[in-house]
Amino acid sequence: MTTLWQSLLIALRALRVNKMRALLTMLGIIIGIAAVIAMVAIGAGASKMISDQISSIGSNLLLVLPGSTTSGGLRTGAGGTPTLTYDDARAIQTECPSVENVAPTVRGSAQIVYGNQNWSTIVMGCTPEMLVVRDWPLTTGRNISQSDVDGATKNCIIGQTVAENLFGDADPIGKIIRIKKIPFTVIGLLDHKGQSPQGTDQDDVIFVPLRTAQRKLFGSQFPNTVGAMMIQAKSADVLKKAEEEVAALLDQRHRIGPSRERDFTVRNLSEILAVSEQSSKVMSILLGAVASISLVVGGIGIMNIMLVSVTERTREIGIRMAIGAKQRDILLQFLTEAVLLTTVGGIIGMGLGVVGAMAVSKIMQWPTLISTEAIVIAFLFSAGVGVFFGFYPARKAANLNPIEALRYE
Amino acid sequence: MGEVVKITDVTKVYTMGDQRVEALRGVSFTVRQGEFVAIMGASGSGKSTCMNMLGCLDVPTSGEYLLEGVNVGGLSRNELAEIRNNKIGFVFQGFNLLPRTTARENVELPLVYARMPAAARRERALAALERVGLAGRADHYSNQLSGGQQQRVAIARALVNEPAIIMADEPTGNLDSRTTVEIMAIFQELNRHGITILMVTHEPDVAAFTGRHLVFRDGTIIADTPNPSPAVAVTHEEAP
Numbered sequence: 001m002t003t004l005w006q007s008l009l010i011a012l013r014a015l016r017v018n019k020m021r022a023l024l025t026m027l028g029i030i031i032g033i034a035a036v037i038a039m040v041a042i043g044a045g046a047s048k049m050i051s052d053q054i055s056s057i058g059s060n061l062l063l064v065l066p067g068s069t070t071s072g073g074l075r076t077g078a079g080g081t082p083t084l085t086y087d088d089a090r091a092i093q094t095e096c097p098s099v100e101n102v103a104p105t106v107r108g109s110a111q112i113v114y115g116n117q118n119w120s121t122i123v124m125g126c127t128p129e130m131l132v133v134r135d136w137p138l139t140t141g142r143n144i145s146q147s148d149v150d151g152a153t154k155n156c157i158i159g160q161t162v163a164e165n166l167f168g169d170a171d172p173i174g175k176i177i178r179i180k181k182i183p184f185t186v187i188g189l190l191d192h193k194g195q196s197p198q199g200t201d202q203d204d205v206i207f208v209p210l211r212t213a214q215r216k217l218f219g220s221q222f223p224n225t226v227g228a229m230m231i232q233a234k235s236a237d238v239l240k241k242a243e244e245e246v247a248a249l250l251d252q253r254h255r256i257g258p259s260r261e262r263d264f265t266v267r268n269l270s271e272i273l274a275v276s277e278q279s280s281k282v283m284s285i286l287l288g289a290v291a292s293i294s295l296v297v298g299g300i301g302i303m304n305i306m307l308v309s310v311t312e313r314t315r316e317i318g319i320r321m322a323i324g325a326k327q328r329d330i331l332l333q334f335l336t337e338a339v340l341l342t343t344v345g346g347i348i349g350m351g352l353g354v355v356g357a358m359a360v361s362k363i364m365q366w367p368t369l370i371s372t373e374a375i376v377i378a379f380l381f382s383a384g385v386g387v388f389f390g391f392y393p394a395r396k397a398a399n400l401n402p403i404e405a406l407r408y409e
Numbered sequence: 410m411g412e413v414v415k416i417t418d419v420t421k422v423y424t425m426g427d428q429r430v431e432a433l434r435g436v437s438f439t440v441r442q443g444e445f446v447a448i449m450g451a452s453g454s455g456k457s458t459c460m461n462m463l464g465c466l467d468v469p470t471s472g473e474y475l476l477e478g479v480n481v482g483g484l485s486r487n488e489l490a491e492i493r494n495n496k497i498g499f500v501f502q503g504f505n506l507l508p509r510t511t512a513r514e515n516v517e518l519p520l521v522y523a524r525m526p527a528a529a530r531r532e533r534a535l536a537a538l539e540r541v542g543l544a545g546r547a548d549h550y551s552n553q554l555s556g557g558q559q560q561r562v563a564i565a566r567a568l569v570n571e572p573a574i575i576m577a578d579e580p581t582g583n584l585d586s587r588t589t590v591e592i593m594a595i596f597q598e599l600n601r602h603g604i605t606i607l608m609v610t611h612e613p614d615v616a617a618f619t620g621r622h623l624v625f626r627d628g629t630i631i632a633d634t635p636n637p638s639p640a641v642a643v644t645h646e647e648a649p
Binding site for chain 1: 461464466467486487490491493494495499501506507508509510518519521522523566570
């Protein structure tokens with residue numbers, strides 16, 4: 001322990017003598033560590049943003065969309081034909097054991113009026129399960145109930161963006177708004193949800209009871225059809241099973257056989273979003289890798305300067321050996337000096353990296369996430385660079401012949 | 410009195426490429442405790458090679474070297490370093506103090522490698538500096554000291570571990586005649602207190618202060634003469 005302390009004192013003194021050189025040598029490590037910290041923070045920020053958006057949709061979700069149908073040789077696109085019904089949704093809820101909740105929806109856009117304010121937004125007909133599936137709490141008021149759905153009541157719950165545009169700061173509960181000129185009572189205000197992974201504002205929405213939407217707002221020639229169904233599986237483990245059960249049940253109900261194409265599509269939302277999360281992770285690994293290259297370059301700079309230092313101080317090494325320094329004393333002395341250079345550089349680099357990441361998130365509005373994990377790893381890595389690149393020069397010093405070292409001019 | 414150094418039929422051969430250089434060709438002598446010996450000879454006579462070997466910086470090609478009865482031949486680098494640290498004190502021609510380091514820190518250095526705690530180190534270093542008359546200069550940096558003072562710091566550094574023998578390689582080679590006498594006075598004073606000193610020099614004037622002269626030529630000893638009445642080094646300060 002005393003030896004290590006002594007080596008540290010000697011190393012500090014050696015660095016004080018060549019302040020400018022020490023600083024320039026450290027610069028490589030400073031830039032390297034700062035780059036790694038900043039890049040990893042940006043990458044982690046992007047990754048967190050995506051995973052937040054994924055969880056904002058809800059967890060363990062399947063999306064069932066009406067599929068295309070062929071009529072007289074013409075094929076409609078996916079979702080082009082109303083093939084799913086409210087009865088399908090109910091059947092899934094009761095007959096698929098891996099399914100927790102089913103939320104059938106009907107959507108359309110409509111002009112909303114309150115007093116002298118008006119706003120155009122998405123109106124969604126849904127059942128009480130919607131908010132459960134989307135994991136979306138209410139700020140005030142109550143959810144749409146099953147009796148609202150069954151009775152096709154003219155109640156609605158509104159998103160934050162809609163509330164802001166129609167009511168400003170006023171309490172919307174109990175107010176009457178007009179959707180497509182039909183008066184609705186606001187019974188609930190949704191919590192803030194933020195952006196969807198596609199970048200749309202999820203708070204710009206109004207939920208109305210499913211049957212109300214089907215019959216009064218978006219009346220079609222097939223009154224019982226629904227646009228899409230969100231299905232929540234009982235857990236992430238049975239998500240795949242739920243997908244199969246739903247598909248099998250709908251095949252049976254829609255009489256899909258080998259000769260008939262499916263008129264619906266089941267999509268696994270989590271899977272789609274996991275891919276984009278994966279790609280952002282790959283991105284942050286790549287950024288980190290590029291930044292690590294500059295660390296290696298910095299390490300080579302350290303090695304270079306340490307070799308110069310060993311040559312310059314050959315005589316000093318000779319003196320130390322003559323009066324009793326063992327090889328490991330000399331090794332430790334130069335290794336300590338190299339590690340001190342890289343760790344001090346690493347600490348400065350960390351500071352710069354954190355400041356840099358914060359500046360990026362402030363100026364460019366990019367999310368960044370500085371993890372203590374990244375900082376600890378960067379610190380250990382800078383010390384590791386010191387050991388790795390300092391070892392060769394230190395061993396060279398320790399292997400000097402004391403007689404020749406003493407004679408060195 | 411005991412034998413501090415005993416070398417028997419020691420040779421040292423360097424091979425440079427295909428050239429063999431015989432630096433020492435069968436040297437034998439004994440140094441007893443309390444002796445002050447001058448090793449003399451022209452450059453290339455083998456005296457420096459002999460000194461490096463006696464100082465455990467080098468090992469003989471053949472022959473036997475006993476330092477305080479311990480056979481030094483065949484020891485590892487680290488074991489030699491330990492012997493240098495415990496039993497030998499070096500004084501060089503070029504002083505060889507560490508730059509940008511205070512006198513006290515220079516003197517403490519052997520104790521640092523002996524793993525002595527800081528407080529004890531400091532005490533011993535100050536005592537050694539006092540012995541060479543530099544008590545007041547402990548915190549001066551080596552470049553703030555004159556040549557004579559630097560050499561005295563080096564002597565204090567050689568003393569501080571209470572070695573069996575002090576090896577001085579041309580200790581007055583870089584000093585003027587007045588400072589030379591000062592340094593020799595210190596050596597004589599230390600010798601009077603029983604410290605064994607081996608000193609390489611090529612100046613007869615300097616050798617005159619010692620009690621025995623070993624003369625080297627072409628890798629062998631050609632003369633080993635006692636000096637029953639060494640000159641007494643009197644410094645000007647002490648002169649009436």
